[in-house]
Amino acid sequence: MPQRPDADLREKDVTPEWVYRRRRLLGGALGLGALSLAACADGDPAGDEVALADPGEDPFRTRETLTRFEDATSYNNFYEFGTGKADPARHAHRLVTRPWSLAIEGEAERTGVFALEDILARTTQVERIYRLRCVEGWSMVIPWQGFELRELLALFRPTSRARYVAFTTLADPAQMPGLRFPVLDWPYVEGLRIDEAMHPLTLVATGMYGRTLPNQNGAPLRLVVPWKYGFKSIKSIVRIRFVEEQPATSWNRAQPDEYGFYSNVNPEVDHPRWSQKTERRLAGSGNRLLARRIPTLPFNGYATQVASLYAGMDLRRHF
Numbered sequence: 001m002p003q004r005p006d007a008d009l010r011e012k013d014v015t016p017e018w019v020y021r022r023r024r025l026l027g028g029a030l031g032l033g034a035l036s037l038a039a040c041a042d043g044d045p046a047g048d049e050v051a052l053a054d055p056g057e058d059p060f061r062t063r064e065t066l067t068r069f070e071d072a073t074s075y076n077n078f079y080e081f082g083t084g085k086a087d088p089a090r091h092a093h094r095l096v097t098r099p100w101s102l103a104i105e106g107e108a109e110r111t112g113v114f115a116l117e118d119i120l121a122r123t124t125q126v127e128r129i130y131r132l133r134c135v136e137g138w139s140m141v142i143p144w145q146g147f148e149l150r151e152l153l154a155l156f157r158p159t160s161r162a163r164y165v166a167f168t169t170l171a172d173p174a175q176m177p178g179l180r181f182p183v184l185d186w187p188y189v190e191g192l193r194i195d196e197a198m199h200p201l202t203l204v205a206t207g208m209y210g211r212t213l214p215n216q217n218g219a220p221l222r223l224v225v226p227w228k229y230g231f232k233s234i235k236s237i238v239r240i241r242f243v244e245e246q247p248a249t250s251w252n253r254a255q256p257d258e259y260g261f262y263s264n265v266n267p268e269v270d271h272p273r274w275s276q277k278t279e280r281r282l283a284g285s286g287n288r289l290l291a292r293r294i295p296t297l298p299f300n301g302y303a304t305q306v307a308s309l310y311a312g313m314d315l316r317r318h319f
């Protein structure tokens with residue numbers, strides 16, 4: 001193997017579950033107290049406790065109000081288990097996540113099939129609290145545990161011809177009832193430019209809220225690319241391929257005029273069927289249906305970190 005990065009689990013970086021429980025209790029108490037106030041003020045009782053985006057904050061750990069664990073695990077997009085938001089929580093228990101292996105292919109010095117345990121042993125576990133903005137117009141704030149994708153990619157020594165990275169989700173009809181429906185061209189595929197893939201914000205999540213990643217959130221390993229629309233954060237990855245040409249992506253293939261390869265969160269570029277200027281923030285203890293609508297930020301609030309990756313590009317054309 002190539003030289004190992006620091007493989008020790010850095011315990012201080014992984015917040016135990018009880019911390020989230022306590023935060024949630026606190027959030028709940030605040031929410032109740034402020035409920036009547038907000039109802040008087042603007043008739044938006046659900047949104048009062050939600051701390052809004054602050055672009056000056058630590059990009060790795062936003063201090064915005066967390067989405068409740070229950071909401072982050074019951075309102076999901078994972079079309080392999082059905083297109084309804086509740087379908088993944090209902091059906092994903094059928095997904096067998098251990099043992100799991102990851103195929104590494106293409107333009108790299110080292111390729112092959114690797115056991116998940118070996119990958120975990122060679123990467124540094126970190127915690128990241130990220131906003132995730134779905135292209136449909138809602139967003140969540142989720143504490144993830146995992147490792148930086150760049151750390152994984154470096155293990156395989158990509159060659160100079162590796163200009164993009166292509167990702168593939170498992171497609172097993174025996175475990176994934178949604179594959180019966182031809183809503184997408186299975187398997188689900190996604191891609192990043194190599195510099196996007198190597199950016200320190202780009203995470204491979206293996207856990208959330210201090211627990212093992214729930215199946216409906218993409219166990220045992222999924223991408224989290226916080227400055228892009230949620231569909232770029234591909235779940236339950238079985239293959240990573242280094243490629244020279246821009247790879248096909250599922251949503252672009254399905255509706256090329258609606259979903260581009262880059263899919264950077266951009267309030268200035270509307271989806272052909274709806275505005276992208278605002279989002280419903282699903283956070284705190286409030287009712288999801290009454291969630292507060294907040295302005296969407298360029299690059300989902302991560303412009304300081306990532307805007308330079310796109311210098312000189314026309315982001316209306318490369319949407």
Ligand SMILES: Nc1nc2c(c(=O)[nH]1)N[C@H]1C(S)=C(S)[C@@H](COP(=O)(O)O)O[C@H]1N2
Pocket residue numbers: 072075076077078079080132133134135140169188216217218229230231232233234235236
């Ligand atoms: N394989 C796969 N990955 C996927 C999807 C999917 O349907 N299949 N949905 C995407 C979309 S649209 C979003 S918004 C996020 C949702 O992640 P979450 O359920 O963990 O919040 O997963 C993304 N990753």
Ligand SMILES: [Mo]
Pocket residue numbers: 077133134135136229230231
């Ligand atoms: Mo999404």
